[in-house]
Amino acid sequence: MRLVLSSTRVVTPEGVRAASVAVTGGRIEAVLPYGTAAPPGTVVEDLGDDMLLPGLVDTHVHINDPGRSEWEGFRTATLAAAAGGVTTLVDMPLNSLPPTTTVGHLRIKQDAARAAVHTDVGFWGGALPDNLPELGPLHAAGVFGFKSFLSPSGVPEFPHLTRHDLDAVAAEVARLGGLLIVHAEDPGHLAAAPPAAGPRYAGFLASRPGAAEDAAVAALVDVVRRRGTRVHVLHLSSCGALPVIAAARAEGLPVTAETCPHFLTLAAEEVPDGATEFKCCPPIREAGNRDRLWAALADGTLDCVVSDHSPCTTDLKVPDFGAAWGGISSLQLGLPAVWTEARRRGHTPADVARWMATAPAALAGLGHKGAIEAGRDADFAVLAPDETFTVDPAALHHRNPVTAYAGRTLHGVVRATWLRGRKIAEHGVPLTGPTGRLLERR
Template sequence: MMECVLRADRVLIDGHLVPASVGIAGGQIAHIDALDADHSAAQDIRLPPDAVLLPGFVDTHVHINDPGTDWEGFASATAAAAAGGITTLVDMPLDSDPVTTSVSALNLKRSAAEGNCVVDIGFWGGVVPDNLDRLASLVRAGVRGFKCFLADSGNPDFGHLSPAQFRAAMARIADLDSLLLVHAESHAVIDAGPRPVGRSYRSFLASRPDAAEEDAVGLVVETARETGARAHIVHVSSAHVVPLLAAAKADGVAVTAETCPHYLTFDAETVPDGGTEFAVCPPIRDGANRELLWSALADGTLDLVVSDHSPCAPRDKAAGDFGRAFGGISSLQLGPRAAWTEAARRGFGMAEVSRWMSQRPAALAGYADRGRIALGLRADLCAFDPDAHETVHAGALRHRHPVSPYEGVSLRGAVLQTWVAGVPALTRIGEPV
């Protein structure tokens, strides 16, 4: 007998919404059948007519910042993820203490996570100038791949790579048959430019120009071509890099790229002076740029959408001073709904959003057992009402700190329930288990 059967008028299977029943046994999808198929199960759950049964979302770009900070934590991050329909997180290696650049640091992070997570967790390792000899041991210890910076990370314990160091790192990544995620902004371009000043968002935007992304992405593409290593560009904000990525892909270079809900939602024209909750690196650019990012998602030049959830304590947003504010946006719980809100306005459907936020992130991190609803895969699932609307109140979110640029924004969609390996991760009233 199966543990559970979920029945819904709309189940996303092979890119189509169809009526179906989905049977769960041993944490896996054991049956996919007609909506009214006769199955014996301990629980037989009929989802509301408005609900769509989706694969759980996978967010491969999350700064949980645990252990060693008060900025987030595994308990609050995974509770926020479950409330957002996200069933797998992959944690970034910096802004925890210690940073995840050695096996001993990875083990400390795993210890911090143990017993504190209501969704599944994976880890990226870090590449810094002095740890190339530790990458193989991190692979053996189970990291999903690696992350590096080509500009100042803001963390003195996580140094950025020079172009020569980056080439050496990519050669090592190729030898290991691993993956290198790259924060692709050029240190040289940023260092030569102006510094952000006071409350002016325009000065913050000028301090991290499109050219910084263009220069860095050019280096990544060139090095991936030379070494054969797999590279992934994180948080693309500038549409100026889209032609570089498109040409590389056409040539068969092993490079992929992501963008984030905040780049697909907001625009520089409406970021207020003093609005340091919008401060993020690279920055939110103008509305025309945003539409070009949507076009790049539509044609496959950009592969996926992830949150880059990078929270901090309210004090680190520096009371509206862009010259001192920490650059990061808190949005983990809201990512799928924010992306769906903007996607629906542009005529995209749930199938596209699921491909961008479930299937492709799972593939990026090497999870062959999730990201789709198919026989034998993990029963990581989300019941989602695509037509609900809700105004965001940051203080009601599961994130540790109530700081978000989405405060007061009306978003479309609601998560009704999340299952992680067939086990509910929310109670009936939407609170984490």
């Protein structure tokens, strides 16, 4: 099918402009002047002033399927993604049973996903203290890289790496020409902090000090300097680590970093006591810290904004920050949440597309995703950027109605989502069956 989508506001790598986007065979054929006449037989859809963005690429999602599918699942996660303008997910290797730490485990995960996904989905592998021989086969099987923790993960089947383990894993990933993505909190700093207990958010924040992130990031940079491994810092929340990352990049080291919508849009001062829907690790920090994260996005120290969607059943969000599961559910809300704050701070839709589509696609090596330009997949999000809505958890598609954004009014209504030239959701409602594809590293 040949398709043309026209809008007065198309977000391209060169900026926002009026354009007509021609699609053939699921790929973008050309970005043409607005109103260019289409050949006979072309399906034409004029979006008017609604904005056409590239479909978002979310490289940090915990789908938990199989094994903990009551927390989330491939069907519900990809429905939520489609409703929120996200067309590609890369699934984290832990919280499912078994974790994605061997090729056999990867095949189990792929079998669970194959007939269930509404968006395209790829997979990270896991690097544990005892699975070093599995990294080469997993790399050959097409995982996009390897996830590790430097502190306890929260689930026993996915232990963290010691400094010795980290060096060995980094050496092997470098040998493979792969990517190591790391939850960077130093266990010594966490052990020395007061333990979290009770309903006070201030107590939980004190239990995960920024110094734990800062020390872990510095240790990672030292490993990169020795081993040459390409390393990506996951869900950075501490602004104290930013100078270390900036210096590493200035030195030419292959270090990248991401942050998350909740770190950019929420602040510790606003979290009510007992509201464990706000609990995540590392934690949401103060407003001044948030300002520095925004500055780091603007100057390029931080590359990506991805969800770290880490859901659980409602009973695990008890009103005790020491006992509650740590994770924020925001997969469907990332685009409007980030856009709401970005527009307030003077950033453009092109900035948001770069942070949430182009850069995550580049991180995972998905060169055919993440931008509106000829040759890329025809993945789109249609956004009404000036309209608002109030978040109702019951109206979201992820499995359990828990979110830190409940009751918030956000700018940016996702009108529709297209995957490879096919409309898969409109007004938050899925239009097709599970027609997504499973992706492998190319």
